[in-house]
Amino acid sequence: MPGRQLAGDCPGPYSFQGVLENAHFALMLCRPRPFQHVPMFDKLRNWRVRRTVARHPIGESLWQDALRRCAPARRLGASDQATLRVLATLFLEAKSLEPTQGLQLGDADRVLLATHACIPILKLGLDWYDGWHSVIVYPSAFIPRRPHMDATGVVHQTDSALAGEAWGRGPVILSWADVLNPGKRPGHNVIIHEMAHKLDMLNGDANGFPPLHRRMNRRVWTQALSSAWDRLRGEYREGLPLPIDPYGLESPAEFFAVVSEQFFEEPAALREHLPEVYRQLELFYRQHPY
Numbered sequence: 001m002p003g004r005q006l007a008g009d010c011p012g013p014y015s016f017q018g019v020l021e022n023a024h025f026a027l028m029l030c031r032p033r034p035f036q037h038v039p040m041f042d043k044l045r046n047w048r049v050r051r052t053v054a055r056h057p058i059g060e061s062l063w064q065d066a067l068r069r070c071a072p073a074r075r076l077g078a079s080d081q082a083t084l085r086v087l088a089t090l091f092l093e094a095k096s097l098e099p100t101q102g103l104q105l106g107d108a109d110r111v112l113l114a115t116h117a118c119i120p121i122l123k124l125g126l127d128w129y130d131g132w133h134s135v136i137v138y139p140s141a142f143i144p145r146r147p148h149m150d151a152t153g154v155v156h157q158t159d160s161a162l163a164g165e166a167w168g169r170g171p172v173i174l175s176w177a178d179v180l181n182p183g184k185r186p187g188h189n190v191i192i193h194e195m196a197h198k199l200d201m202l203n204g205d206a207n208g209f210p211p212l213h214r215r216m217n218r219r220v221w222t223q224a225l226s227s228a229w230d231r232l233r234g235e236y237r238e239g240l241p242l243p244i245d246p247y248g249l250e251s252p253a254e255f256f257a258v259v260s261e262q263f264f265e266e267p268a269a270l271r272e273h274l275p276e277v278y279r280q281l282e283l284f285y286r287q288h289p290y
């Protein structure tokens with residue numbers, strides 16, 4: 001259940017070593033269900049999609065407002081924006097948005113949240129978000145009240161404020177204040193961050209190794225992400241400025257989530273500084289944001 005902390009010490013205690021083997025094993029056990037195209041089911045699904053879009057359309061003014069507030073969506077061509085609008089409609093139908101602690105989410109807020117959430121799956125499909133139902137939204141950063149055990153076996157009460165959190169088969173949890181104000185540093189997007197964790201966890205624990213497509217090379221993926229991670233950890237220790245949020249050095253899972261944020265929010269900068277990582281994300285998300 002990786003969470004997006006507002007401030008984190010890094011580098012963390014994790015390593016990319018072994019991720020390839022573990023992920024390979026996990027892939028065999030728990031690959032997302034294959035998207036088999038059985039004509040009858042395709043027809044049924046297409047009919048449901050058309051019915052949902054017809055019954056609960058996102059109105060033009062709400063959609064234009066979402067585009068204005070969502071830079072990755074604004075950069076898309078007209079055809080992809082139309083696809084994103086359908087996906088956002090289906091997302092709102094399939095998922096339960098649950099504001100808490102007195103927070104009110106209006107229609108524009110819900111459409112904005114769904115639009116951000118569907119950016120990573122624009123070319124993958126809503127099936128990639130199967131297996132969970134709720135998005136819980138706090139007014140601001142939240143502190144999960146649960147114990148955790150450290151490496152020495154000592155149990156602590158978590159006291160870090162989180163901007164977001166994603167559970168393996170449970171909800172996505174967001175701080176609405178952090179959705180609206182992602183911070184001074186460009187490239188932050190807590191919704192995309194948590195959705196990247198959801199994709200990562202499709203084949204087991206979050207480890208920076210989501211289920212890759214058939215034609216992708218697992219070793220090339222691991223090499224690209226682990227070498228970038230190692231280099232940035234070294235630069236961080238030397239006090240050098242980093243091209244990504246240092247929170248990405250907390251673990252391979254956080255690295256994948258942070259570079260995914262930047263891939264969609266600041267693609268030019270990611271491609272300039274981490275071209276091999278950018279290339280692998282292009283292949284995984286099947287998008288070319290820059």
Ligand SMILES: [Zn+2]
Pocket residue numbers: 002003004005193197253254257
């Ligand atoms: Zn995270």
